Amino acid sequence: MSEIARLMDALCRQEGATPTPLPGVRLHRTSRDIARVPLLYAQGIIIVGQGSKKVHLGGKVHAYDPDHYLVLSVPLPAECEAVVDPAQPLLSMVVDIDMEMLRGIIGRLEERRETPRPGCAQKGLYLARADAAFKDTTTRLLRALAAPDEARVLGRGLVRELLFRVLQGENAAALYALAAHNTGLSRIDKALRQIHENFNQSFNVEQLAEVVNMSPSAFHRAFKEVTAQSPIQYLKRVRLNKAKSLLVESGLRSSDAARLVGYESVSQFNREFKRYFGASPRHLPELAGWQ
Structure with a gap:
């Protein structure tokens, strides 16, 4: 079990959604298969710590796992499915997109003319690779969530760092377009x-x-x-x-x-x-x- 999965497992012991001390951040645990079913996804970032999921939208299948995160630049009705090993439950974290925070980060990047805009599609949903920097930020955010004082003091800054990592990732053109x-x-x-x-x-x-x-x-x-x-x-x-x-x-x-x-x-x-x-x-x- 990876460090991210271990932390998610410790923070999310019950089936379904678990709130955290940090508004806009929640964890999910699923120990059984999810048949393909319609869901209404909120605007946010979904990070998988263990297992994998598929989202069906517009005739395309978007599969994400611990090495790929999902970004929903807008709320979307779509269909989700997953095959889950009960001994290794599906563990994930959802981080809502704070538009004020997003625009603030992009504004600072534009001041320094550091506005990488990888990709060209302005889609409501996209996948990106979870690189080492992204996983490091995710790990530190999860550690902070385990300690209420750290979550209150450091949590928002870590969410801001995570959003920065997403803006530096592939296909982030959608978020730049969203904020413009x-x-x-x-x-x-x-x-x-x-x-x-x-x-x-x-x-x-x-x-x-x-x-x-x-x-x-x-x-x-x-x-x-x-x-x-x-x-x-x-x-x-x-x-x-x-x-x-x-x-x-x-x-x-x-x-x-x-x-x-x-x-x-x-x-x-x-x-x-x-x-x-x-x-x-x-x-x-x-x-x-x-x-």
């Missing part, structure tokens, strides 16, 4: 924030395009380039994932969950829910296993 003004990615990120803050409201492509000052056709193309799905598909998947959380965590009836996420027709909600998740809203045991 008027790039395709930053405009789509603004539209996505509008969707997530008002997912129960009616939207159309023209309204969202207007929010980010783009023509509907240009907006649709940029949106699909970033998220690998159309704006309407994205909104529907966000609503269904939000409904799943309400059903599992709050124990709501499907009719109440449907109404809260913006569906006018409960029967339509039930059909689309089953088509997307492969189970009806009434099958809570199966849904609970997806958390």
